[in-house]
Amino acid sequence: MVEPLYEVLARSAFVSLSATLVASVLGIGLGTMLALARLPGRRLLTAVVNTGMAVPTVVVGLAVALVLWRSGPLGELGLIYTVQGMIVAQVLIATPLITGITMAAIQLLPAELPDQLRSLGANRAQLVLRLWIEARLPLLAAAMAGFGHAISEVGAATIVGGNIHGHTQVMTTAIVESVGQGEFGVAIFYGAVLLGLAFLINGLLVSVQQRGTSWARS
Amino acid sequence: MGAELNLTDVRQVRGGREVLRVDSLQVASGEHLSVLGPNGAGKTTLLRLLAAVDSPHSGAVTVDGVGTSRGGVHLRRRVAYATQRPGLLSCSVRRNVELPLRWRKVPRRLRGELATTALERLRVGHLADRPARALSGGEQQRVSLARALAVDPAVLLLDEPAAGLDAQSRAAFFADLEQALADRATTVVQVSHRAEEALRLADRVVVLVDGQVHQVGSPTVLNGSPADASVAALVGYDNLVDVYVRPDGAVVVDDAPTGLTHPGPAGPATVAVFANGVRLVGDDLPGLPVRISRVTPGPGHRVVALDGAASLQAQLPIDAAAPVTGDTARAVFDPSLSAVIPTAHGQHFDPAPDADRPRRAVARP
Numbered sequence: 001m002v003e004p005l006y007e008v009l010a011r012s013a014f015v016s017l018s019a020t021l022v023a024s025v026l027g028i029g030l031g032t033m034l035a036l037a038r039l040p041g042r043r044l045l046t047a048v049v050n051t052g053m054a055v056p057t058v059v060v061g062l063a064v065a066l067v068l069w070r071s072g073p074l075g076e077l078g079l080i081y082t083v084q085g086m087i088v089a090q091v092l093i094a095t096p097l098i099t100g101i102t103m104a105a106i107q108l109l110p111a112e113l114p115d116q117l118r119s120l121g122a123n124r125a126q127l128v129l130r131l132w133i134e135a136r137l138p139l140l141a142a143a144m145a146g147f148g149h150a151i152s153e154v155g156a157a158t159i160v161g162g163n164i165h166g167h168t169q170v171m172t173t174a175i176v177e178s179v180g181q182g183e184f185g186v187a188i189f190y191g192a193v194l195l196g197l198a199f200l201i202n203g204l205l206v207s208v209q210q211r212g213t214s215w216a217r218s
Numbered sequence: 219m220g221a222e223l224n225l226t227d228v229r230q231v232r233g234g235r236e237v238l239r240v241d242s243l244q245v246a247s248g249e250h251l252s253v254l255g256p257n258g259a260g261k262t263t264l265l266r267l268l269a270a271v272d273s274p275h276s277g278a279v280t281v282d283g284v285g286t287s288r289g290g291v292h293l294r295r296r297v298a299y300a301t302q303r304p305g306l307l308s309c310s311v312r313r314n315v316e317l318p319l320r321w322r323k324v325p326r327r328l329r330g331e332l333a334t335t336a337l338e339r340l341r342v343g344h345l346a347d348r349p350a351r352a353l354s355g356g357e358q359q360r361v362s363l364a365r366a367l368a369v370d371p372a373v374l375l376l377d378e379p380a381a382g383l384d385a386q387s388r389a390a391f392f393a394d395l396e397q398a399l400a401d402r403a404t405t406v407v408q409v410s411h412r413a414e415e416a417l418r419l420a421d422r423v424v425v426l427v428d429g430q431v432h433q434v435g436s437p438t439v440l441n442g443s444p445a446d447a448s449v450a451a452l453v454g455y456d457n458l459v460d461v462y463v464r465p466d467g468a469v470v471v472d473d474a475p476t477g478l479t480h481p482g483p484a485g486p487a488t489v490a491v492f493a494n495g496v497r498l499v500g501d502d503l504p505g506l507p508v509r510i511s512r513v514t515p516g517p518g519h520r521v522v523a524l525d526g527a528a529s530l531q532a533q534l535p536i537d538a539a540a541p542v543t544g545d546t547a548r549a550v551f552d553p554s555l556s557a558v559i560p561t562a563h564g565q566h567f568d569p570a571p572d573a574d575r576p577r578r579a580v581a582r583p
Contacts, residue, residue, distance in 0.1 A: 110303070110305065112301060112303065112305060113305065115266070115271045115301075116299075116301055116305040118271055118294060119269045119270075119271055119294060119297070119298075119299035119301070119375075120298075120299075120317070120318040120321070120365070121291065121294055121295040121318050121321045121322060121369065122291075122318075122321055123291045123321070126321050130307065130317075133307075133308075133309075134307060134308055
């Protein structure tokens, strides 16, 4: 049975947006901590994050599949070949990217800004929140990059999701499947739709970004 | 209400190097203290300790008896610190001033009133709705100060508050600052490398050189009795001259009289003289034999460079007879514009070639 396109499209958007949301929370938090805190092993952690940005998505998919496999350490959760499992994989793909960009964005703020905020009477939470507001443009760019990375990846989605029609098939795995079947016209059409979806979501994020700019200036 | 500040046996170390050492310093509640020192003297380091932004390597810094390393955010909220760079946030001027009030849970309506009052007091009320970072340097300095004053701090710390402003803007800025502080009991600590700024607002001045306190005293004491040559140079004395104090009290350079006497013990000393304290008299009168090497016009006066027994800089009224380059004359020092600093007090001036009878004298550039 062929699943309607809009369902595959909606699933793609749901998986990638959910993963981006979770990865943004994790990545912005971790990136801020790495930028500000004087932790032992900070350099090592930074190197790990930077490496994570370059890990092939298929390798992430393989690692996640091994962990979520029925006989794996988290097999009892039953996440293999599920949308939730795909979200876990995409979170792992997007988080290092968002962390790395966040860390750079916070470090590019004027060096004296944290001390300045402290001396103005900010507590730790107020300080971090203000730093995020000051770095709002690159932070939104980080989220957009994370989303782009998640929605365009195919390796992890295939391995962890299994490309099951009506269940875990997303746009990228549908394109790969169409090419495998020699249906290039369908693949090109799916590709164009996927591009449109990415454009639409990034457009929404840009509009939030610009509104955030005018809000923070007021 | 101000707060009392106390530093005891404070040492601050950066990169393995001691950058500040203060054995003991108290600032009374409501006192205005200036810290004068050259770049790299440890002035900002001292302010950061008082602002509880940094903790001392050793020793104690207290605000009303509470250690800054233990006081946390409550203590920091009693202290306002205006850093050298205005550090305004990327929002409107009003929001910049209101933010620290919001952090202190001041009700919204009162926040607006306090911000408006503070901005108007610093003459930037009309800029309230402008983006803060679009303002000129001088306007940003004023907004930064308004932000610090709006929270009505017990302690106000000012780090070179007029840095980057031209002379005219600096004068206007300090006039407004003086007015803004006039009806407050706030304890103020201001650091500067400019004597005219440090002395202007101060009840007392601390002179810091190479992280060490060289002198603490009122502006009058610093002006009249600098502890050593480095203090004299910072206070603004234009000439530092190696001299010898004779047993009869006469102060001489190479047996030539300077016109000064000193009651202290005989021996080598340094004389600090303001340029307008150097008088030129005829060749036939007692004084230091000098030759006029250059005459340059200044606002309302002439600057005359002299060499000979001493390299000096003199400042003559514009209506006095214009000296001619190459002419010789005698120079004497006006006692009311000079200070004799015995070498034993630890002056940092270059030692004279002959320890007993110094010959060299240098005008500060």
